[in-house]
Amino acid sequence: SAVISQKPSRDICQRGTSLTIQCQVDSQVTMMFWYRQQPGQSLTLIATANQGSEATYESGFVIDKFPISRPNLTFSTLTVSNMSPEDSSIYLCSAVGSRSYNEQFFGPGTRLTVL
Amino acid sequence: AQKVTQAQTEISVVEKEDVTLDCVYETRDTTYYLFWYKQPPSGELVFLIRRNSFDEQNEISGRYSWNFQKSTSSFNFTITASQVVDSAVYFCALSERETSGSRLTFGEGTQLTVNP
Numbered sequence: 001s002a003v004i005s006q007k008p009s010r011d012i013c014q015r016g017t018s019l020t021i022q023c024q025v026d027s028q029v030t031m032m033f034w035y036r037q038q039p040g041q042s043l044t045l046i047a048t049a050n051q052g053s054e055a056t057y058e059s060g061f062v063i064d065k066f067p068i069s070r071p072n073l074t075f076s077t078l079t080v081s082n083m084s085p086e087d088s089s090i091y092l093c094s095a096v097g098s099r100s101y102n103e104q105f106f107g108p109g110t111r112l113t114v115l
Numbered sequence: 116a117q118k119v120t121q122a123q124t125e126i127s128v129v130e131k132e133d134v135t136l137d138c139v140y141e142t143r144d145t146t147y148y149l150f151w152y153k154q155p156p157s158g159e160l161v162f163l164i165r166r167n168s169f170d171e172q173n174e175i176s177g178r179y180s181w182n183f184q185k186s187t188s189s190f191n192f193t194i195t196a197s198q199v200v201d202s203a204v205y206f207c208a209l210s211e212r213e214t215s216g217s218r219l220t221f222g223e224g225t226q227l228t229v230n231p
Contacts, residue, residue: 031217042206042221043160090158096217104150104210104217106160 002027002097004107012113013083020079021110023093028073031096034066037109038089046091049076083114117142119209121222128197129230136192136225138207144168149183149190150208150219160206166190197229 003026013019023032032049047055047068055068070076080087093107118141128134140149151163164174166183174181178195194201204226208219 033218035219042223043219044221045218048218092160094219103162103165104219105162106152108159111158 002029002095002105004093004095004105006091006093006107006110008110009108010111010113012115014115015084017083018079018081019083019112020077021091021093023076023078023095023107025074025095027097029095029097032070032076033094033104034068034076034078035092035094035106036089037092043092046078049078080112083112085114088112088114117144117147117209117211117220119207119220119222121205121207121225123225124223125226125228127228127230130199131196132229133193133195134197134227134229136194136205136207136227138190138192138222140188140190140207140209142188142209142211144211146212148210148212150210151181151190151192152206152208153203154206154224155203163192194227197227199229199231202227202229 005024007022011019034046035043036046037043045058046061046066047057049055049068049070051070051073065081067079090109090111092109094104096104120139122137147168149166153161153163164181171183180193182191204224206224207222210217210219
């Protein structure tokens with residue numbers, strides 16, 4: 001299984017600022033995703049991080065608010081821009097291994113609080 | 116469109132009781148994958164099992180077992196002889212391989228509390 005790390009693990013931010021979350025996988029993976037989990041809720045997919053091209057966003061999420069990069073097969077970043085208290089959530093990165101299609105593993109998450 | 120329903124929002128049991136968490140799914144694909152994840156209070160998401168749509172055999176792993184029934188579109192999860200460490204939120208998820216790659220649709224989760 002792939003081991004996924006995220007930085008930072010948690011942060012408290014002021015309204016109107018931006019935060020970039022990093023996701024690092026210890027092996028090459030075929031697909032990477034970003035999910036949001038609002039307090040007490042389930043996980044919702046934000047976007048698929050495509051290597052070398054623009055991310056594919058789900059309905060309700062836009063690139064201006066959640067720009068994503070994936071410069072190589074093991075690393076991706078998610079930026080939460082112009083934050084408001086409604087963005088307070090856990091943001092999770094996930095990856096599908098190149099050898100186990102559809103076996104999806106998750107990072108530990110980044111717990112974001114916006115004041 | 117795919118959908119996962121976990122009707123049980125919260126379950127509370129006493130240690131050593133057996134408990135079953137229900138999961139019902141909807142999909143138009145003939146090829147799909149079902150997952151269960153555990154999210155303890157620390158927040159990380161722990162992978163428990165993946166099952167593809169062509170394999171209806173029930174699976175047992177220690178105190179955990181899963182019952183996949185295509186006829187009722189259900190993929191239920193049973194914990195036998197529950198322990199306090201089993202207390203967590205459990206999510207059922209679906210991936211439609213043909214139409215959405217590995218993108219997961221999650222149910223709302225079931226909060227399981229095991230009391231000593």
